[in-house]
Amino acid sequence: xxxxxxxxxxxxxxxxxxxxxxxxxxxxxxxxxxxxxxxxxxxxxxxxxxxxxxxxxxxxxxxxxxxxxxxxxxxxxxxxxxxxxxxxxxxxxxxxxxxxxxxxxxxxxxxxxxxxxxxxxxxxxxxxxxxxxxxxxxxxxxxxxxxxxxxxxxxx
Amino acid sequence: xxxxxxxxxxxxxxxxxxxxxxxxxxxxxxxxxxxxxxxxxxxxxxxxxxxxxxxxxxxxxxxxxxxxxxxxxxxxxxxxxxxxxxxxxxxxxxxxxxxxxxxxxxxxxxxxxxxxxxxxxxxxxxxxxxxxxxxxxxxxxxxxxxxxxxxxxxxx
DNA sequence: GTTTATATATAAGCCCGCTTAACTATTTTG
DNA sequence: CAAAATAGTTAAGCGGGCTTATATATAAAC
Numbered sequence: 001x002x003x004x005x006x007x008x009x010x011x012x013x014x015x016x017x018x019x020x021x022x023x024x025x026x027x028x029x030x031x032x033x034x035x036x037x038x039x040x041x042x043x044x045x046x047x048x049x050x051x052x053x054x055x056x057x058x059x060x061x062x063x064x065x066x067x068x069x070x071x072x073x074x075x076x077x078x079x080x081x082x083x084x085x086x087x088x089x090x091x092x093x094x095x096x097x098x099x100x101x102x103x104x105x106x107x108x109x110x111x112x113x114x115x116x117x118x119x120x121x122x123x124x125x126x127x128x129x130x131x132x133x134x135x136x137x138x139x140x141x142x143x144x145x146x147x148x149x150x151x152x153x154x155x156x
Numbered sequence: 157x158x159x160x161x162x163x164x165x166x167x168x169x170x171x172x173x174x175x176x177x178x179x180x181x182x183x184x185x186x187x188x189x190x191x192x193x194x195x196x197x198x199x200x201x202x203x204x205x206x207x208x209x210x211x212x213x214x215x216x217x218x219x220x221x222x223x224x225x226x227x228x229x230x231x232x233x234x235x236x237x238x239x240x241x242x243x244x245x246x247x248x249x250x251x252x253x254x255x256x257x258x259x260x261x262x263x264x265x266x267x268x269x270x271x272x273x274x275x276x277x278x279x280x281x282x283x284x285x286x287x288x289x290x291x292x293x294x295x296x297x298x299x300x301x302x303x304x305x306x307x308x309x310x311x312x
Numbered sequence: 313g314t315t316t317a318t319a320t321a322t323a324a325g326c327c328c329g330c331t332t333a334a335c336t337a338t339t340t341t342g
Numbered sequence: 343c344a345a346a347a348t349a350g351t352t353a354a355g356c357g358g359g360c361t362t363a364t365a366t367a368t369a370a371a372c
Contacts, residue, residue: 002274005282009270010263012289013176015296017266018202020169025195029216034329035191039181046174052350060185065330067351072328089338089349107166110173113299114165118158120295126161132288133168139276140171143269190359208320221360223321228358245319245368 020110027109031102036061036069041078041095041103049092051084078102176266183265187258192217192225197234197251197259205248207240234258 028038036059043058044050050058056066070093073079078099084090095103121129184194192215199214200206206214212222226249229235234255240246251259277285 001279001282005274005277005286006267006270008286008289008293010267012293013267014263015293016172017176018198019296019299020173021195025191026216035181036329039177042174053348060182061329062331063350064332064352067349069329071351087339087349091350107170111162111166111169113296114162116299117292117295118161120298121161121291123157125291126157128284129288129292130161130164132285133164135277135281136273136285137164137168137171139273140175140269142276143175143272192359209318217359218361219320220322220362223319225359227321240319243319243369247320 019113023109023112024106027106031106033102033106034069037073038103038106040066040069040073041099044079044093044095045100045103049094051090051092055093073099175269179265179268180262183262187262189258189262190225192221193229194259194262196222196225196229197255200235200249200251201256201259205250207246207248211249229255 027033028035039059040055043055047054052066052070053063055070056063059066061069070079070081074081077096080094080096081091082094084092118126183189184191195215196211199211203210208222208226209219211226212219215222217225226235226237230237233252236250236252237247238250240248274282
């Protein structure tokens with residue numbers, strides 16, 4: 001049973017990734033973003049706000065690299081970078097509206113094919129899939145330290 | 157209903173991507189592969205064999221770039237690059253055993269957390285998820301030109 | 313067989329993202 | 343307050359991945 005489960009997950013992942021990543025790379029290329037930049041924006045969105053060194057830790061790059069990379073995003077008006085009033089050594093990175101739109105767009109680019117997929121499913125199948133994915137989503141959230149666990153644990 | 161379906165898919169995608177991509181980037185970094193290189197290897201695995209220009213088209217880069225990139229993979233013993241006997245202008249790129257192992261490893265890196273997930277599910281849930289994902293996988297394969305459609309349509 | 317088209321390789325050069333090292337500003341320690 | 347620690351920026355330099363332009367080999371067209 002576990003065997004079958006894992007195998008099914010793997011098959012799904014493979015086909016899912018192939019579709020989604022292809023669109024995603026295309027979006028990055030067309031809009032001139034690096035993987036690091038987009039991952040940064042995702043992370044900042046996820047956390048609401050985070051520091052340069054948090055970001056560097058999450059991306060596994062040096063603080064200097066994170067500083068340079070965010071600088072470019074700030075210049076493009078995608079991020080704001082303000083002093084943390086509690087500790088003025090820290091910077092608080094946050095997405096601007098433009099930044100949020102960019103992230104949303106990139107997600108939509110990945111998801112274009114969902115629209116097409118929905119047309120191939122009848123209502124029974126949709127229901128079945130919805131409840132299965134809800135289980136997966138819920139349970140996955142319960143898993144051990146999420147990779148983005150550096151931000152203030154907004155799970156619940 | 158379609159609304160709910162899409163929303164559920166999006167939620168799942170977000171959490172799924174966050175987990176999987178994090179591990180994947182880590183794997184790339186630790187093993188010194190670029191996104192392009194890994195995507196190339198995936199594509200070649202998927203097709204069994206493809207040419208330099210096929211690869212360039214799929215990655216949306218110049219033929220020169222594809223040639224250079226594959227050169228590095230050949231030097232590392234991950235690819236073979238042989239003349240196509242039918243048209244000796246073409247090169248047939250194929251994965252070596254080492255290359256196949258590398259791709260498999262990178263997949264496993266992405267999937268580590270599936271193992272953990274399986275422990276949180278009871279048998280009923282697993283069955284439910286399996287049949288839902290089987291539907292998704294099947295229907296997705298039926299979708300219009302897959303992004304990797306340059307290779308000899310081994311769908312069936 | 314000569315010309316033209318195709319597939320790849322090579323060269324020169326650009327930009328980007330990364331690193332380390334040095335520097336500034338702020339906070340903490342004692 | 344002086345010394346040490348922390349957060350971030352800046353500078354210099356390296357390597358990778360990309361581009362265009364050029365060269366080579368093969369195949370197709372006439």
